[in-house]
Amino acid sequence: MRLLLILAPLPAFAQEAETVPYLDLSQRQQIGVIRGLIESGQFEEAQFLLANSVFDEGDYGYQAAYLQAILWRIEGRTEDAAALLRQILDERPEFRLVRLELAQLLIATGQREGAEFHLTILADNSETAGEREQFERVIDAVSPDDRLSFSSFLTIAPSTNVTNGSSTDTIILNGLPFRVTNKEESGVGLSFGGTAVYTVPLAEQRQLYFAGAAQVNEFSGGDFDNQIATVRAGIHFGPVTRRATVELVRDRRWVAEDENDNGLGLRLAANRSFGDGQRIETEYSYIDREFENAFDQVSQQAEVTYRRALDSRQGISVGLFGELLDSETSATSYDALGVRLGAYRSFSNGVLLNADLEYSERHYRGVNGVIGTERQDEIFRARISGLSNRITFRGVTPRVGLTYTNFDSNLPITSFDALGAELTLTRRF
Numbered sequence: 001m002r003l004l005l006i007l008a009p010l011p012a013f014a015q016e017a018e019t020v021p022y023l024d025l026s027q028r029q030q031i032g033v034i035r036g037l038i039e040s041g042q043f044e045e046a047q048f049l050l051a052n053s054v055f056d057e058g059d060y061g062y063q064a065a066y067l068q069a070i071l072w073r074i075e076g077r078t079e080d081a082a083a084l085l086r087q088i089l090d091e092r093p094e095f096r097l098v099r100l101e102l103a104q105l106l107i108a109t110g111q112r113e114g115a116e117f118h119l120t121i122l123a124d125n126s127e128t129a130g131e132r133e134q135f136e137r138v139i140d141a142v143s144p145d146d147r148l149s150f151s152s153f154l155t156i157a158p159s160t161n162v163t164n165g166s167s168t169d170t171i172i173l174n175g176l177p178f179r180v181t182n183k184e185e186s187g188v189g190l191s192f193g194g195t196a197v198y199t200v201p202l203a204e205q206r207q208l209y210f211a212g213a214a215q216v217n218e219f220s221g222g223d224f225d226n227q228i229a230t231v232r233a234g235i236h237f238g239p240v241t242r243r244a245t246v247e248l249v250r251d252r253r254w255v256a257e258d259e260n261d262n263g264l265g266l267r268l269a270a271n272r273s274f275g276d277g278q279r280i281e282t283e284y285s286y287i288d289r290e291f292e293n294a295f296d297q298v299s300q301q302a303e304v305t306y307r308r309a310l311d312s313r314q315g316i317s318v319g320l321f322g323e324l325l326d327s328e329t330s331a332t333s334y335d336a337l338g339v340r341l342g343a344y345r346s347f348s349n350g351v352l353l354n355a356d357l358e359y360s361e362r363h364y365r366g367v368n369g370v371i372g373t374e375r376q377d378e379i380f381r382a383r384i385s386g387l388s389n390r391i392t393f394r395g396v397t398p399r400v401g402l403t404y405t406n407f408d409s410n411l412p413i414t415s416f417d418a419l420g421a422e423l424t425l426t427r428r429f
Contacts, residue, residue, distance in 0.1 A: 022049070027060045034067055047071050062088055066098050073101075078109050086350060093313050096122060117352070123241045124273050124309055152194040155424040189219035193228075207236040226255045234267070241273040249287065263289040277309030295328040305340070317342040321360070330366025331375070337361060338379075353386045371411055380406045399424045 022030065030053055037046035046067070055064040065088055072081040085102040088095060099118050106115035193215035200208040211232040218225050234247030245268070252262040265287030273279045284302045291297070305319035319340040327333045338360025346352045362377040385401035405418045 027055050027057045031055070031060055031063050031067070034064070038067060038070060043071060043074055059092075062092055062095065062098075066095075066101070069098075069101065073105055078105060081105055082109075082350070086347075090313070090347065093311050096125075114350070117346070120241065121277075121309060124277050124279060147199050149197050149199075150194060151427065153192065153424055153426045155191040155422055156189075189217055189224075191215065191217045202235070205238050209234055209236065223256050225257070226253060226260070228253045241279075242271070244268075244270040249285075259292055261289055261291045261294075263287045277311075277315065279307040281305045281307065295332055298326045300324045313347075314345040315343070331364060331368050333366065334362045334364045334375075336363075350388045350391075351386060352388070353384065355382075355384045357382050368411060370413075373410070375409065375411050377407065377409045377411075377414070379408075396425050396427045399426070 022033065025033065030049070034046050034049050034053075037043075037049070050064060050068055050071070053064070055061045065084055069081040069084045069088075072078075072084070082102060082105055085098055085105065088098050089102065092098075099122055103115045103118040103122070106112070106118070193213065195211060195213040197209055197211045202208055209232075211230075213228075213230045213232075215228045215230075216225075217227070228251060230249065230251040232247055232249050234245055237244040237246075247267040247269075249265045249267055250263070253260045265285060267283070267285045269281075269283040271279060271281040282302075282304050284300075286300050287298070289297045289299065301321065301323045303319060303321035305317055307315060307317040309315040317340075319342070321338050321340065323334075323336040325334050325336070338358060340356060340358045342354065342356045344352065344354045358379075358381040360379045362375075362379070364375040367373060368375045381403065383401060383403045385399055387397060387399040391398060401422045401424065403418075403420055403422070405416075407414065407416050407418075409415050
């Protein structure tokens with residue numbers, strides 16, 4: 001039996017006849033009919049036609065899959081819809097309407113981080129300023145309406161060389177051999193904490209915010225337990241893809257239940273999207289830190305990062321960073337400079353992988369009394385981490401990370417290698 005449909009939305013056919021056999025239509029016209037049924041709320045009819053039609057010309061198969069995802073979303077089959085949309089984007093990442101549908105679906109299911117990821121891609125690749133601003137408004141809408149928001153995290157952390165325990169058994173100082181015995185490490189640890197943020201809108205694209213954070217790091221070696229408390233106050237200017245931030249920071253840290261240090265500082269940050277997937281991010285921080293049992297320090301750090309989306313699924317970044325640390329003695333003051341390379345890749349199954357390589361050098365300004373010359377450090381760090389937008393349970397998103405660090409110094413007692421894995425669980429309220 002041939003399917004007959006009234007094609008009121010297609011004027012060209014309305015002049016020839018009131019009814020036209022559906023199977024006599026081109027695949028483009030059949031897609032138009034199914035889309036019209038969905039827009040008019042005739043979901044069962046649209047599903048029937050999709051299930052009994054073949055689309056094998058051009059991109060009509062992708063268009064049919066997109067309409068199928070919409071129907072599944074309407075039926076409440078959100079996981080199936082998201083999987084199908086991701087599959088389309090994996091093969092055709094330039095389909096912006098599909099990406100927007102996926103972002104809206106992730107918003108509806110509470111997966112804000114995944115939604116922001118796709119919306120940022122859309123904003124960064126906008127063809128006009130007006131289009132970019134529309135996506136920026138959608139990104140702003142992803143944020144919760146409540147002015148007060150909370151988040152928490154739990155991390156199983158690897159053992160750390162918090163005492164700069166050397167990886168060398170014997171070192172040579174002034175031509176004489178010395179055996180290293182202070183190789184104590186912290187042991188595997190558990191890190192947990194939370195953040196509260198209160199936001200006050202001052203204007204359409206200006207926000208005042210206050211934030212408080214607490215972090216507890218517990219290790220099997222109790223002498224290395226530490227706690228950190230931080231309060232921040234700042235102002236955001238502009239939308240998230242063209243934002244400048246001015247922030248005041250105050251923190252305090254305790255080690256082995258004793259107060260260790262406290263800091264007061266300023267942070268300036270800005271980012272700018274230039275379209276075509278290009279973005280520049282800059283940050284400068286100044287902090288004056290007072291120690292209970294060590295020299296006080298003033299640290300200035302600056303970083304500039306260029307990010308480029310190669311396509312809608314992958315991108316790269318290149319960053320330069322530096323630090324000037326001024327202490328009460330030149331032997332403990334240094335200048336540092338480094339470079340960081342990064343890349344990310346998303347997959348159709350919802351997995352997002354990030355990788356970073358970092359190399360930096362520290363040059364101390366004064367003669368170290370142990371080695372008789374200025375100390376110099378070389379630090380190499382490689383990290384890969386991953387999460388899945390599909391693995392979320394009651395708002396908890398797990399992230400797995402693997403980090404390798406090589407710290408090489410002409411003060412041998414401070415050199416070490418470290419390899420560790422960590423699992424982090426994050427939850428927003």
